[in-house]
Amino acid sequence: MSAEEHKKPVFRELQADDNDPEITEISSLCFNCGKDGMTKLLLTKIPFYKEIILMSFECDHCGCKNNEVQSGEKIQEKGVLIRVTVTSPIDLNRQVIKSDYASVKIPEIEFEVPPQSKRGEITNIEGILSRCIAGLEQDQPVRKALDPEAAEKIEAFIQVLINTKKCEKSFTLIIDDPSGNSFVENLNAPHVDPALTITYFERNKEQNHLVGIYEEELKEIKEEEEEETDAVTGDNATPDTLADEVLHFGTNCPSCNAPCETNMKLTSIPFFKEVIIMATNCEACGHRTNEVKSGSGINEKGVKITLRITDPIDLSRDVLKSETCSLSIPELDFEVGAGTLGGKFTTLEGLLVAMKDQLTGQNPLMCGDSVTSTLKERMQEFNGKLDSIISGKTFGCRVVLDDPAGNSYLQNVYAPEADPEMEIVYYERTFEHNEELGLNDMKLEDYEENE
Template sequence: MASSVEHKKPLFRNINAEEDDPEVTEIESLCVNCEKQGMTRLFFTKIPFFREVIVSSFKCEHCGNSNAELQPAGRIQDKGVKYTVRITNVKDLNRQFVQTDTATVSIPELDFEAPPNKGALTTVEGIIDRVIEGLNQDQILRRIQHPDDAAKIDTFIGKLEQLKTCQQPFHMVVDDPSGNSFIENPFAPSSDPESKVVHYKRTKAQDAALGLQEQVEEAPREDAPQEFHAKDEVLMFPSNCPGCNSPCQVNMKLVAIPHFKEVVIMALNCDACGLRDTEVKGGGGIESKGRKIILKITDVSDLSRDVLRSEMCCVNIPELDFSTEMSGSAGKFTTLEGLLDDLTTQLRATNPFMMGDSGQKDKISQIDEFCDKLDKIKSGENLDVHIVLDDMTGNSYLQNLYAPESDPNMTVDEYERTFEQNEELGLNNMNTENYQG
């Protein structure tokens, strides 16, 4: 008798030439050319630049008509992302660029904004060329019917062509509510001095445009229990795996961290691809002040200290001249060793252009060299370093082994946020006067 337990496979898998069953789905489709039935073949896979994608190929045996498309199928991120890159020289035009079909591209110096278009893997120069190509499409007819408009467009195309000479610096701004667009950082693992990355909370209109609907809370039933103790309950709800997009279950629990605050921990375990992931949300709101935690590592045992890193926390290692931007991703409750592992993973995952066969060897070597330095810290070979957690929301935490006494190797400084930081957190326009909960 056949076993009732089947081996689950991820919905989106890496392309593997040795795989016997790539699971290509075939669907009969109407040919728009001859209006007879053709065949569409769908393949779900993962590639480095676009995460999960759907490759579709159509062919009509009757008239020979065929076409192929690539559509992004990755999960929509928890927050949108906005890249602002200053282009100063011709080398910057070669920055590689992933644009999804929900991203807008603008050039403030020309007061120009391109609406969302088909997803593409290109460069900054390639984006400019796509805009020029789009503007040139109907110019022949436009010069006959609307010569004044055509002249204005020709003038604007000339300005776009001038950008490619980089005689004057300009900015390229990419705003993607889905959070899946990406612009290469050629300075990795160091921060990019010519780039600013902001992760933001989407508006209701943006959620609606992405097909995300608000969950409507059900009215309590009469037979529902009268009391609910969140600290004693583990809540479970269905979700999709961020790794392979297969259905899975998320467990959520409220936990109190000693000498800090309550946090919400969500854990995911995917049976299809084996991914295990945790996410931490602060149980309270944004603190009145930012917090900077500085720890000098003096012993291997320091690597076992508990760490709560919020989504707005920057991690710095001054001795390695290393600094991260705000993660923009979910918060995490781990150890100091786990935090260093995450940094290694982030360096590779957020710089896909430097990985694989198409990666630049010098850049790959640079990333590998830095990861080796992180490995030496984890192994105890290099302990003469400081770990700095800078969180302008005040919601990050590093375990004090001497609590409730002060830790001689750790300092915790609270600071007043700047106007720009409060603006980024949406606090400047928040009115709490005469508020009654």
């Protein structure tokens, strides 16, 4: 592979004027006649949605042809659980992106659509119910002939789904997606939607297997990474020596999936703790990311940091936002849940800019032609207010960092004295906090007994 080919994105946007669409041809067995045919692969991406793999097979010997589309999207670090309370016909129009691995549940009527029962789709809540009704009605004539009793029960349940679609009573729609690639529209965007709850979770063994991740492979990858680290730092490397070195390891771009390099460095934040900073720069598409991980685990208590912006210099404060930390601006009625921005080590201005980019530029339900004029107006108004804060023209608003793991930090410019504009509160985690952090299933005392 040449240097120029190495720099090309793996998944490129499909364009009519693209003279080099990167089609890969592979000789493959024809299941119809047993001779060799030709499979053509095209890796492309749907704007504001996901990467896909187009496959076309043709056999010159028997004329057999087959076309198929498969998902090429990456699996997110965490799964996502989305709960929507549907109370009116307006809620039925919420846009939904459902991945191949997502299950859909309606607890009130004991209804569930298992994962991979059909391919991922872009639809709305009404569309999900309509497809479920159509799917059950499709085989009813056969059921009535073979098993009238079962057909009668299914007919009764179809009527329940029809009544549910009419929104005669409120109900809860739950999308459980271990891949983390499902979305539901926020009707109040960019403000908090009280009817929409999004929770990110660590996958268990069964969920990892569902999305194609196996512990044996993860173990091998971890061992390889440890060997690479030992080769760079030496077997006798200590935290002191690591603090002076930048480690490099190969990875894939999170935007175009092209091979690139990630730099990693251990650093110490004054008056706080050691953290690991990772930065990736893709030469193929120009995408840049930076991420921060805590180097000291989960603290005994959570922390809530509130800063009132009173001066433009406040925007230059250093901020460490861990991946378990949520961010909110009460004066704008705005909140970003934990896991949305990932871990960030930047300035307050940089964090607000990243939040804006994530909200307006990377959200698949707030970009493109599908966005309504009402949402566009709301987003323009919100972006105007946020830009005023970022540019230092608006003062008095509060920025709140809430981290149940206690691994987030906001610079105190008066350190070691107290900061009059900043309030730090340490609190005991709730059961729900510990559940999200995976602590409820951990044995923290006398664990030697199980060995």
